[in-house]
Amino acid sequence: MANKVIYAVYDDPEVLKGAARKLVxxxxxxxxxxxxxxxxxxxxxIGITRTRLGIASFMFGITGTSLALxxxxxxxxxxxxxxxGGKPNWTLYHNLPAFVPVMFEFTVFCAAHGMAIxxxxxxxxxxxMPARNPDxxxxxxxxxxxxxxxxxxxxxxxxxxxxxxxxxxxxxNEREY
Amino acid sequence: MHSEAALRExxxxxxxxxxxxxxxxxxxxxxxxxxxxxxxxxxAGLIACYGIGCILYLFSKGIGTWGLxxxxxxxxxxxxxVWWVGIGHAGTLISAVLLxxxxxxxxxxxxSAEAMTIFAVIMAATFPLIHMGRLWLAYWVFPLxxxxxxxxxxxxxxxxxxxxxxSTYFSVSLVFWYIxxxxxxxxxxxxxxxxxxKKAYSILSFGWTGNAKAWTRFEEVSLVLAGIATPLVFxxxxxxxxxxxxxxxxxxxxxIFPPYxxxxxxxxxxxxxxxxxxxMRKVMHLEAYITVKHVEYxxxxxxxxxxxxxxxxxxxxxxxxxxxxxxxxxxxINRATGPYWWSYxxxxxxxxxxxxxxxxxxxxxxxxxxxxxxxxVNTGMWFERFVIIVTSLHRDxxxxxxxxxxxxxxxxxxxxxxxxxxxxxxxxxxxxFPVLALxxxxxxxxxxxxxxxxxxxxQHHH
Numbered sequence: 304m305a306n307k308v309i310y311a312v313y314d315d316p317e318v319l320k321g322a323a324r325k326l327v328x329x330x331x332x333x334x335x336x337x338x339x340x341x342x343x344x345x346x347x348x349i350g351i352t353r354t355r356l357g358i359a360s361f362m363f364g365i366t367g368t369s370l371a372l373x374x375x376x377x378x379x380x381x382x383x384x385x386x387x388g389g390k391p392n393w394t395l396y397h398n399l400p401a402f403v404p405v406m407f408e409f410t411v412f413c414a415a416h417g418m419a420i421x422x423x424x425x426x427x428x429x430x431x432m433p434a435r436n437p438d439x440x441x442x443x444x445x446x447x448x449x450x451x452x453x454x455x456x457x458x459x460x461x462x463x464x465x466x467x468x469x470x471x472x473x474x475x476n477e478r479e480y
Numbered sequence: 481m482h483s484e485a486a487l488r489e490x491x492x493x494x495x496x497x498x499x500x501x502x503x504x505x506x507x508x509x510x511x512x513x514x515x516x517x518x519x520x521x522x523x524a525g526l527i528a529c530y531g532i533g534c535i536l537y538l539f540s541k542g543i544g545t546w547g548l549x550x551x552x553x554x555x556x557x558x559x560x561x562v563w564w565v566g567i568g569h570a571g572t573l574i575s576a577v578l579l580x581x582x583x584x585x586x587x588x589x590x591x592s593a594e595a596m597t598i599f600a601v602i603m604a605a606t607f608p609l610i611h612m613g614r615l616w617l618a619y620w621v622f623p624l625x626x627x628x629x630x631x632x633x634x635x636x637x638x639x640x641x642x643x644x645x646x647s648t649y650f651s652v653s654l655v656f657w658y659i660x661x662x663x664x665x666x667x668x669x670x671x672x673x674x675x676x677x678k679k680a681y682s683i684l685s686f687g688w689t690g691n692a693k694a695w696t697r698f699e700e701v702s703l704v705l706a707g708i709a710t711p712l713v714f715x716x717x718x719x720x721x722x723x724x725x726x727x728x729x730x731x732x733x734x735x736i737f738p739p740y741x742x743x744x745x746x747x748x749x750x751x752x753x754x755x756x757x758x759x760m761r762k763v764m765h766l767e768a769y770i771t772v773k774h775v776e777y778x779x780x781x782x783x784x785x786x787x788x789x790x791x792x793x794x795x796x797x798x799x800x801x802x803x804x805x806x807x808x809x810x811x812x813i814n815r816a817t818g819p820y821w822w823s824y825x826x827x828x829x830x831x832x833x834x835x836x837x838x839x840x841x842x843x844x845x846x847x848x849x850x851x852x853x854x855x856x857v858n859t860g861m862w863f864e865r866f867v868i869i870v871t872s873l874h875r876d877x878x879x880x881x882x883x884x885x886x887x888x889x890x891x892x893x894x895x896x897x898x899x900x901x902x903x904x905x906x907x908x909x910x911x912x913f914p915v916l917a918l919x920x921x922x923x924x925x926x927x928x929x930x931x932x933x934x935x936x937x938x939q940h941h942h
Contacts, residue, residue, distance in 0.1 A: 407711070440612050
């Protein structure tokens with residue numbers, strides 16, 4: 304039997320959340336949801352874990368701080384110590400206050416850009432990528448729930464669509480793949 | 481679903497559906513631009529061309545074509561630089577600080593305010609670059625190895641901090657803006673039918689899908705970027721102020737500068753946001769989204785920051801007397817009564833007195849009055865920088881160096897030109913980009929939409 308993908312289209316995020324909860328409690332796995340804006344509270348229902356992008360950003364940030372410190376030490380202390388206004392650059396420790404602004408800026412620079420690039424790669428949103436949302440209305444006003452039969456061996460496609468029909472669904476589309 | 485107190489005024493007026501929001505914002509992109517847009521873009525474009533012409537003339541002849549002299553060696557250029565950077569503070573403040581404070585009213589204004597920020601920072605960066613005189617050596621500001629010169633750049637200098645602050649601020653604001661734009665470009669992509677346009681927005685939208693995990697990541701990125709952009713906003717104008725405060729010029733050498741400059745920046749930034757939005761709201765029929773309440777909120781920010789600026793002016797004045805330093809006292813007496821007295825009093829009137837008029841509720845909710853006031857504040861903030869820079873410099877420690885600054889036509893031409901370039905960019909943005917954050921507005925529609933609020937209130941009473 305060919306695998307089927309079922310798209311249940313809803314027109315309200317709260318209704319969709321209720322439907323997803325109903326399906327999940329009956330043991331159906333919801334593959335994904337495509338929506339025009341973030342639906343808060345949906346992630347725990349369909350089993351999406353928290354993103355680790357925040358941790359990534361922190362890592363990029365401290366990398367920036369370390370690189371900045373290394374740079375200051377090399378440029379200002381080791382390679383060519385300058386004596387400006389009678390304040391010689393002898394040690395990194397003594398000159399650190401003057402380096403704080405650039406250290407801060409460079410930390411933010413690395414944290415922000417590192418995270419942004421990671422975000423784009425993880426989401427597979429990069430220049431030239433084709434649109435992959437199943438229904439063009441999902442970026443306008445419709446909320447599309449995707450259920451695949453290959454994830455749900457305990458239920459047939461008919462059972463799943465039957466369950467979906469009991470919810471205030473706007474439209475159901477099925478496709479074999 | 482989380483609901484909001486009935487006391488709060490709705491932020492989206494009338495009965496709108498999600499689809500209406502898409503129609504209202506994407507419609508103007510699909511349809512032919514109104515005649516007014518072509519007229520304004522032509523005018524702005526011509527002014528921009530004149531400004532670019534003046535810049536090219538400057539490069540061919542040198543900085544001597546400006547009105548600068550040995551005593552007043554920073555004048556219009558740095559005044560314009562600080563003015564534009566200040567204007568460039570509102571966008572990221574609105575999108576980052578107000579996001580952290582969960583202010584829903586930011587959603588109608590953040591997109592265009594961020595666009596304004598980016599264009600204003602580009603205009604700001606133009607001035608120190610052309611002030612270098614030899615633009616082709618601009619890369620010397622980066623820490624490059626010794627073969628480019630005998631020394632590394634000086635990391636003890638606020639001028640170098642500024643290079644890092646402005647470039648970080650610009651690039652982070654750009655990324656923040658673009659990440660927010662991606663889902664909205666996808667909305668346009670999925671809606672347009674003309675193949676070439678669809679293709680263009682498809683490229684801009686980076687293949688956005690809007691699946692649940694993507695949105696989780698989107699919200700995380702927005703929150704973390706807001707968290708790190710918030711101290712960044714404050715750092716940028718603090719660093720700009722240190723360009724002055726770390727020198728020994730009377731009138732510049734004050735510790736009050738960083739907070740004073742930051743509040744001045746927010747003050748002028750909000751004024752410019754109001755100038756642009758009040759026009760855009762009318763021309764693009766966005767009255768349902770940019771409501772009088774939004775304007776009132778922005779005017780409240782103007783009162784607060786304007787008052788901080790006023791207190792800073794008076795504190796400076798007091799300290800110059802209380803310090804007992806005669807050079808400091810002279811600098812301030814000279815500002816108010818010297819040959820540039822008119823610029824000082826223009827600044828005082830526009831920045832200290834005029835924002836206090838917004839205490840009157842009906843005035844701060846009056847759009848014509850607000851528009852007029854936004855122009856007054858922008859003018860006042862330009863004079864503030866002129867006062868700080870030119871009047872502090874034109875009286876040197878040595879009276880034989882005392883002089884006056886007279887702007888040349890190149891000074892004026894470049895300044896007017898940057899306003900032209902700024903408006904050209906902004907008009908192009910308003911024509912081709914989603915001017916309101918579609919996805920964010922849709923997420924608050926059922927919470928703060930007028931008809932939904934009315935319905936919730938009705939249910940509550942039963």
